[in-house]
Amino acid sequence: xxxxxxxxxxxxxxxxxxxxxxxxxxxxxxxxxxxxxxxxxxxxxxxxxxxxxxxxxxxxxxxxxxxxxxxxxxxxxxxxxxxxxxxxxxxxxxxxxxxxxxxxxxxxxxxxxxxxxxxxxxxxxxxxxxxxxxxxxxxxxxxxxxxxxxxxxxxxxxxxxxxxxxxxxxxxxxxxxxxxxxxxxxxxxxxxxxxxxxxxxxxxxxxxxxxxxxxxxxxxxxxxxxxxxxxxxxxxxxxxxxxxxxxxxxxxxxxxxxxxxxxxxxxxxxxxxxxxxxxxxxxxxxxxxxxxxxxxxxxxxxxxxxxxxxxxxxxxxxxxxxxxxxxxx
Amino acid sequence: xxxxxxxxxxxxxxxxxxxxxxxxxxxxxxxxxxxxxxxxxxxxxxxxxxxxxxxxxxxxxxxxxxxxxxxxxxxxxxxxxxxxxxxxxxxxxxxxxxxxxxxxxxxxxxxxxxxxxxxxxxxxxxxxxxxxxxxxxxxxxxxxxxxxxxxxxxxxxxxxxxxxxxxxxxxxxxxxxxxxxxxxxxxxxxxxxxxxxxxxxxxxxxxxxxxxxxxxxxxxxxxxxxxxxxxxxxxxxxxxxxxxxxxxxxxxxxxxxxxxxxxxxxxxxxxxxxxxxxxxxxxxxxxxxxxxxxxxxxxxxxxxxxxxxxxxxxxxxxxxxxxxxxxxx
Numbered sequence: 022x023x024x025x026x027x028x029x030x031x032x033x034x035x036x037x038x039x040x041x042x043x044x045x046x047x048x049x050x051x052x053x054x055x056x057x058x059x060x061x062x063x064x065x066x067x068x069x070x071x072x073x074x075x076x077x078x079x080x081x082x083x084x085x086x087x088x089x090x091x092x093x094x095x096x097x098x099x100x101x102x103x104x105x106x107x108x109x110x111x112x113x114x115x116x117x118x119x120x121x122x123x124x125x126x127x128x129x130x131x132x133x134x135x136x137x138x139x140x141x142x143x144x145x146x147x148x149x150x151x152x153x154x155x156x157x158x159x160x161x162x163x164x165x166x167x168x169x170x171x172x173x174x175x176x177x178x179x180x181x182x183x184x185x186x187x188x189x190x191x192x193x194x195x196x197x198x199x200x201x202x203x204x205x206x207x208x209x210x211x212x213x214x215x216x217x218x219x220x221x222x223x224x225x226x227x228x229x230x231x232x233x234x235x236x237x238x239x240x241x242x243x244x245x246x247x248x249x250x251x252x253x254x255x256x257x258x259x260x261x262x263x264x265x266x267x268x269x270x271x272x273x274x275x276x277x278x279x280x281x282x283x284x285x286x287x288x289x290x291x292x293x294x295x296x297x298x299x300x301x302x303x304x305x306x307x308x309x310x311x312x313x314x315x316x317x318x319x320x321x322x323x324x325x326x327x328x329x330x331x332x333x334x335x336x337x338x339x340x341x342x343x344x345x346x347x348x349x350x
Numbered sequence: 351x352x353x354x355x356x357x358x359x360x361x362x363x364x365x366x367x368x369x370x371x372x373x374x375x376x377x378x379x380x381x382x383x384x385x386x387x388x389x390x391x392x393x394x395x396x397x398x399x400x401x402x403x404x405x406x407x408x409x410x411x412x413x414x415x416x417x418x419x420x421x422x423x424x425x426x427x428x429x430x431x432x433x434x435x436x437x438x439x440x441x442x443x444x445x446x447x448x449x450x451x452x453x454x455x456x457x458x459x460x461x462x463x464x465x466x467x468x469x470x471x472x473x474x475x476x477x478x479x480x481x482x483x484x485x486x487x488x489x490x491x492x493x494x495x496x497x498x499x500x501x502x503x504x505x506x507x508x509x510x511x512x513x514x515x516x517x518x519x520x521x522x523x524x525x526x527x528x529x530x531x532x533x534x535x536x537x538x539x540x541x542x543x544x545x546x547x548x549x550x551x552x553x554x555x556x557x558x559x560x561x562x563x564x565x566x567x568x569x570x571x572x573x574x575x576x577x578x579x580x581x582x583x584x585x586x587x588x589x590x591x592x593x594x595x596x597x598x599x600x601x602x603x604x605x606x607x608x609x610x611x612x613x614x615x616x617x618x619x620x621x622x623x624x625x626x627x628x629x630x631x632x633x634x635x636x637x638x639x640x641x642x643x644x645x646x647x648x649x650x651x652x653x654x655x656x657x658x659x660x661x662x663x664x665x666x667x668x669x670x671x672x673x674x675x676x677x678x679x
Contacts, residue, residue: 048495048496048499049499050498050499050502050503052502053498053499053502104459104460104463107455107456107459108455108456108459108460109456126436126437126455127436127437127438127505128502128505130433130436130437130459131433131437131498131501131502131505133463134433134462134463134466134494134498135494135495135498135499137463137466137467137494138466138491138492138494138495138498139491139495140491141470141487141488141490141491142488142491142492142495145484145487145488145491146488151480151481151484152480154484155474155480155483155484158470158474158487159470159471159474159475161470162467162468162469162470162471162474163467163471165463165464165466165467166377166464166467166468166471167377169379169382169460169463169464169467170377170378170379170382170464172460173379173381173382173457173460174379176456176457176460
């Protein structure tokens with residue numbers, strides 16, 4: 022299956038999800054709904070709703086029943102982006118000004134809160150067995166707490182220079198991989214699949230989530246702004262402790278390592294310093310090492326779904342794991 | 351029934367709710383949980399969880415089944431306080447520094463988000479019929495959106511000088527009364543009560559919620575800081591359009607009205623100006639008019655529950671409607 026076939030299918034499902042999201046994000050206080058729709062309208066790959074719909078599709082055909090759950094997970098993701106951008110003081114996302122830049126911090130907090138509430142409203146509206154619905158809602162809320170913990174760790178790491186690879190892995194497992202994990206898991210729960218199949222899709226989701234974040238770390242350092250939608254070097258500017266950065270700290274010569282740490286420790290970094298830091302990370306193999314580890318996780322993801330019935334839906338998952346590694350946006 | 355008896359019972363139930371909340375607000379990222387518990391530990395009347403437990407108690411005795419729902423509504427309330435304090439730049443709440451003053455804005459946003467997620471986790475854990483549980487979760491999420499809309503209106507009104515009483519009523523119905531409405535309603539839904547009884551308790555909750563907010567408006571202007579836990583005159587400082595302020599604008603002489611509007615329109619108000627504005631509101635009867643209207647709503651609340659079976663639980667509701675008007679904190 023060529024990537025184009027996967028991406029075409031992702032887009033078809035995204036269209037359904039977008040229609041559901043936008044037609045259900047309406048109410049009084051018009052400007053508030055506009056602010057909450059801003060990032061959704063700015064695009065995005067919609068990989069999380071794809072995972073839900075495709076996982077469900079392995080077992081059942083009537084995917085319209087879980088459309089509200091797919092939309093719910095995507096608006097949960099959007100809510101975290103709006104709030105994270107405030108916390109990180111990021112001004113650009115998906116190539117557009119962030120919500121707090123356009124509407125101010127108070128309104129952006131509220132737009133995020135509104136989306137967060139809609140997550141559970143959408144889920145409660147889905148047309149699946151009551152017990153599965155309650156299980157998904159409970160797990161989503163537990164996941165939300167874990168994702169908040171991940172964001173707290175990410176912020177705390179900005180202030181520390183001694184973050185270990187284990188701590189980094191723990192952080193991205195919560196902050197990013199957990200929602201991927203939930204997505205492929207929820208599709209299976211909603212379809213009333215057996216526990217061993219639910220578990221297989223849970224492992225798959227977590228593994229590609231980790232791989233996804235590691236590639237994001239690479240794109241955040243070496244990617245093109247017009248492709249990533251974010252300013253180059255923002256992870257360095259914010260002193261994030263991403264895998265390529267940690268790898269360079271561990272593997273650079275003492276002189277280069279000290280220079281990198283010195284730049285990372287600065288409150289205000291010049292463009293020149295950011296370029297220098299990126300150069301040190303690059304020449305010490307931070308990019309390659311990250312890609313290699315991400316590929317390992319993607320391969321494990323593919324292995325974890327061997328027990329699933331063969332078919333198109335399974336093939337999509339295999340190709341998705343490969344796409345996550347190859348993507349440039 | 352003397353007020354003391356009502357307040358003693360409210361306290362007994364509050365103890366159960368607090369124990370549930372605090373023992374279920376634990377996890378990794380310790381400081382995040384500390385920040386999220388801060389306002390809960392600072393006290394509060396716990397009227398909303400009381401309403402849930404007492405409404406349930408009208409129909410059934412096993413209130414431990416709905417304890418998670420009572421705790422959920424209280425942490426929803428706490429989450430909105432944390433975020434509202436950021437938006438309004440309030441520095442004191444319940445006599446203590448607000449969460450963002452102690453931990454910074456990013457962490458306070460996150461602490462609120464964590465509590466918001468816990469709302470649905472708690473609800474999903476309650477031990478009631480699946481269909482009632484889903485109904486409550488769906489209504490809670492819909493309520494959350496309405497409450498966000500109310501907060502957006504409240505903020506928008508700060509910038510406007512032509513807010514009408516109708517707009518004010520619509521705003522407090524959303525921002526404050528809606529959660530009271532949900533609380534007494536959820537108790538009845540959880541107890542599997544008939545629709546007409548659910549409706550009666552819904553009306554009761556909304557009416558006392560409106561009365562509660564109007565008395566809050568009075569306390570915010572004329573109350574003692576050591577009783578209210580908030581700095582005197584903060585509503586004037588933030589140019590809020592509360593009922594006593596709107597009443598004074600409508601009823602003062604042209605000269606006094608212009609003075610009041612002039613002060614409210616200022617970005618930075620001196621202590622002297624705030625005192626002057628409060629004086630104008632007082633001498634034009636803003637306090638009395640507000641109290642009178644609040645009393646009308648409290649009486650309507652009492653009338654709306656006439657159809658409920660007589661008994662202690664109903665008596666508590668009658669006394670609570672009276673307490674909401676008489677309270678000084």
